[in-house]
Amino acid sequence: MKKSLHRMYLAFLSPVVIAFLVAYLYPVLRTVQMSFYEVSDISSSSDTWKFVGLFNYLDLFSRQLFLVSFRNMLLIFLAGGAAVFLISLFFAWVLHKGMFMGELWRNLIYLPTVITPVAMITVWTQYVYNNRFGLLKTIFETLGLDTLAAIPWTSTQYAFWAMLLAYCFCSIGGNLLVYMAAMKKIPDDLFEAAFIDGATEGKIFFRITLPLIADNIKTQFTFWTIGCIGFFLWSRVFSVVPSDPTTITPASYMYDQLFGTSISSNAVATSGTNVGMGAAIGVVLCLVTVIAMAVINLIFPKEKYEM
Template sequence: MNAKMYGDEQAVRKQKGSNKASRQRTVFLIVAIAPSLLGYLLFTLYPNLMSVYYSLLNWDGLTDAKFVGFDNYVSMVKDKFVWRALYHNLLYMIVVPALIVFISLLLAYLLNNKSYKENSIYKVIFFFTNVLSTVVVALLWSFIYDGSFGLLNGMLELFGMSMNDFYWLGDTRTAIWALVIPMVWGGVGLYVVIFINAISSIPKSLYEAAYLEGARPMSILFRITIPLIRGVIRVCVVFVILGSIKGFEIIMILTNGGPEGSTDVIGLYMFNLAFGKEYHNYGYASAIGMFLFVILVGAKLIIDKFYPEENVEY
């Protein structure tokens, strides 16, 4: 009996200890997760839900709001400026990510597989563009594109091409393409560093075996490097595409959608509708924001469909 009572007492103590550990774990998880969860609810979920509500109103932010139902969405479908901005978004979504990923991957491959003495300096130089703020990058390229004393026109004149004070950002034929260069220039540095770290994790023995078999550098890049870092490339593609859809800071500073709306994008059009100097309509701007949200979700689903996530084992 004593042995049985002792065993029951041990089981009770063990159960109490387990319950105490479980409570401590629960308290720890609540304390650890609560700040992040509260921040998400307060600064992400709540504003998004309010945007859905605002999209059903006719409201300028000052006067009394008027409920208009889905009228803002009907107006958006009929708004030709929305579809023009969407076309520019799609153009940037195709061109900018392709250039950023290709250039970043090529530079990372060269820096990782070529024993240049200046490799460490090159890494700092490439990443330097990401240290600069978007405003600084935009102002820098505004001076480069300036028609009177811009660096680009000066370099072209050195090669015998007289531009006659041509302003690259002031012409509808060149403005949209001129914006691609600062977008790519400002985004390459970060992804060079990411790809360098990804490539450096590939076992050197794979490259050595390929070189012994007589493989050329470009064959190694496309048959070994790219397949083995496919997952990293996929993540970078997602970030660049989604960033190119919703980003508009450089465009706002350099052209503000001009000339004649030739560089306008969805995000900038929405911003000007809500906070512009002449027109304030938070309801209509919120409806366009919901449209932008649908585009972002659709882009992510398309990427998942045609570029599925794969696990790679060395």
């Protein structure tokens, strides 16, 4: 009986395991291997690779542009993270408490999440931030706030913050929905009991609501962290200039190393690719993710509250 059970496990699990090994583990190992070689072209065969040891890693950390990209990523993670989590928790709490046309507000805040990011970025860069007829300009002008209306959002000076603002705007909806759902699950008795005992709204939020949705916050925080480490699309589409230091992130820098930074496909001379270094960036980002996950597991409380 036991033997046949084992065989059944094997039969049912093997397709998934094989698929995992072939489609996931092999590329990962290959990337790690690639990062120790000098590789000129992403599709060049492995017998043209030249072993260089740790050179790609050493070279990478001496590159100023990579350090700039890393700093940008940290800023997105910290500044963007603070904004997204505070605002979405606040809105979730307010909407959960009940608000005039609450459903409508919830849907409106969630709406940007449904739209494909490329379309969103185009709307932000070409319309919202536009300095001739843009949404922000029009609104600020109507309100008589001329200094705010004159902000050159997409100029090099403000481009990073403009990108971050737009990204956060689109990230709040998803978080909000998760927190609202989590808050709904908390039994009303708990709130009522606290209220009868004379707890203030603030105390109820920090002592009851927040601890009971901590698990969800942890999940969302994990997603946020991974999203920031792999931050690519927004950086890429927000600025079409290759290696634009104002918005570059490590993932975008990796792309430049893998596929080159020619300003146009029509250009004869393109700057060379450095696939080995691209692979090294991939490995570094992977390690950063692992470390970030470990830290997240450390800082979030282990104890579970029973509801």
